[in-house]
Amino acid sequence: MSARSPRVLVVDDEADLRELLELTLVKMGLDVDSAASLAAARALLAAHDYQLVLTDMRLPDGLGLELVREAGAAGRHTPVAVLTAFGSADNAVVALKAGAFDYVCKPVALDQLRLMVASALRLDHGAPAAPPASRLHGDSAVMRALRAQIARLARSMAPIAIHGESGSGKELAARDIHAQSARAAQPFIAVNCGAIPEALMEAEFFGYRKGAFTGAVDERDGFFQAANGGTLMLDEVADLPLAMQVKLLRAIQERRVRKLGATAEEPVDVRLISATHKNLAQCVEQGGFRQDLFYRLNVIELSVPPLRARLDDLPLLTAAILGRLGAAGQPVTLGPGVLEALSGYAFPGNVRELENILERALAFANGGVIQVDDLSLKGARDAASLPPPSSPAADTLPSSLPDYLNQVEREIILRALARTRFNRTQAAQLLGISFRQLRYQMQKLNIQEPEA
Numbered sequence: 001m002s003a004r005s006p007r008v009l010v011v012d013d014e015a016d017l018r019e020l021l022e023l024t025l026v027k028m029g030l031d032v033d034s035a036a037s038l039a040a041a042r043a044l045l046a047a048h049d050y051q052l053v054l055t056d057m058r059l060p061d062g063l064g065l066e067l068v069r070e071a072g073a074a075g076r077h078t079p080v081a082v083l084t085a086f087g088s089a090d091n092a093v094v095a096l097k098a099g100a101f102d103y104v105c106k107p108v109a110l111d112q113l114r115l116m117v118a119s120a121l122r123l124d125h126g127a128p129a130a131p132p133a134s135r136l137h138g139d140s141a142v143m144r145a146l147r148a149q150i151a152r153l154a155r156s157m158a159p160i161a162i163h164g165e166s167g168s169g170k171e172l173a174a175r176d177i178h179a180q181s182a183r184a185a186q187p188f189i190a191v192n193c194g195a196i197p198e199a200l201m202e203a204e205f206f207g208y209r210k211g212a213f214t215g216a217v218d219e220r221d222g223f224f225q226a227a228n229g230g231t232l233m234l235d236e237v238a239d240l241p242l243a244m245q246v247k248l249l250r251a252i253q254e255r256r257v258r259k260l261g262a263t264a265e266e267p268v269d270v271r272l273i274s275a276t277h278k279n280l281a282q283c284v285e286q287g288g289f290r291q292d293l294f295y296r297l298n299v300i301e302l303s304v305p306p307l308r309a310r311l312d313d314l315p316l317l318t319a320a321i322l323g324r325l326g327a328a329g330q331p332v333t334l335g336p337g338v339l340e341a342l343s344g345y346a347f348p349g350n351v352r353e354l355e356n357i358l359e360r361a362l363a364f365a366n367g368g369v370i371q372v373d374d375l376s377l378k379g380a381r382d383a384a385s386l387p388p389p390s391s392p393a394a395d396t397l398p399s400s401l402p403d404y405l406n407q408v409e410r411e412i413i414l415r416a417l418a419r420t421r422f423n424r425t426q427a428a429q430l431l432g433i434s435f436r437q438l439r440y441q442m443q444k445l446n447i448q449e450p451e452a
């Protein structure tokens with residue numbers, strides 16, 4: 001073996017398994033050392049640099065977890081992966097929480113072992129040398145702590161659950177984690193779990209073979225295959241129907257998925273990030289979310305604070321947003337008192353709402369200078385707490401809730417379209433939804449552009 005091969009340490013007291021692991025790793029072109037106890041492992045770790053340590057959980061003189069903790073405490077960046085008995089989610093989760101890079105279930109599936117090892121070795125070669133600048137602007141203490149936490153978490157495979165109000169920057173945080181990880185060159189796929197019709201979910205997540213169902217004219221990959229080697233973000237994860245939760249749990253445990261209509265499963269190497277603005281633990285208590293899936297997804301929690309809890313960030317955030325808005329033409333600046341006015345606002349829609357407020361203000365502003373009046377903050381508050389003109393009186397109820405909601409939605413979309421002269425991109429931005437969502441809702445509600 002050439003001196004430049006990556007060096008890996010295998011720690012296991014079962015001679016058979018140790019040999020199998022050694023053989024597999026040597027075949028991957030690696031230099032392999034092995035140890036049968038913690039003491040032997042420590043001696044080797046003190047003498048050599050390893051790119052990966054793979055250790056059994058239970059060793060004659062202690063727990064493999066101790067190697068995980070020691071690597072962390074010594075500030076060594078050696079990733080440590082743990083072998084755990086199949087089905088013992090506890091061990092896997094405990095190891096990840098303690099800072100393990102990843103885990104492998106016994107009996108060891110060699111294809112999965114190879115994927116794990118390859119992904120650990122990318123830490124040395126694939127991770128961006130200088131991690132890209134964070135997309136999360138803000139200089140408040142909470143924001144700085146969040147960025148530091150992200151930089152730490154990016155190096156492992158541990159699933160991360162991001163919690164935060166709508167528009168607070170959860171997706172941005174997830175993108176940061178991915179961009180700072182050794183997976184950065186692989187895909188980042190974000191899925192809005194609330195936006196997929198239940199009947200299509202399995203096909204969307206796992207893919208399908210040609211002819212699996214009527215309309216399956218070609219073979220298609222699902223989100224898992226698309227994110228292979230990279231990161232899969234499950235946004236609005238609380239909206240997953242229970243039946244899909246079961247299937248997802250299975251895919252996560254087995255690290256394999258089966259396309260609809262296929263007989264064989266395929267291994268997938270995907271880091272999971274989930275996000276929700278709901279209290280997931282409460283959803284579990286109320287029976288809307290499976291405890292076992294919660295446990296698997298919630299290994300490491302990241303919380304993105306609402307904008308009103310970090311108003312110190314307003315100057316930087318505003319500058320960044322204005323920089324973007326002004327990029328097309330003349331620079332945009334703020335008139336006197338504007339930042340103060342913004343500081344007094346509660347931002348129920350968080351940074352996304354700040355973006356909308358500034359964009360709308362710019363449309364009203366003269367000469368690229370936004371004044372306090374242009375912000376129409378009060379209006380923004382009214383819009384948030386809506387009652388539309390045709391709302392029923394407080395003590396009456398609509399005869400049909402869906403019809404009533406459709407009517408409300410229709411009126412608001414029409415208002416936004418009127419304000420933007422039927423520019424759907426701008427109208428979608430005003431409403432804080434995507435262009436596609438707006439187009440879909442317009443079709444659903446039969447809103448048509450007036451003939452010129």
Ligand SMILES: Nc1ncnc2c1ncn2[C@@H]1O[C@H](COP(=O)(O)OP(=O)(O)OP(=O)(O)O)[C@@H](O)[C@H]1O
Pocket residue numbers: 135136137138164165166167168169170171172173235277317320351352355
């Ligand atoms: N700290 C920040 N710095 C700069 N831009 C930010 C920051 N936080 C959020 N944004 C911007 O605000 C908008 C909303 O952010 P993002 O989509 O990440 O929020 P979210 O929490 O995922 O929202 P939702 O819950 O609705 O999915 C985006 O346009 C994003 O670029």
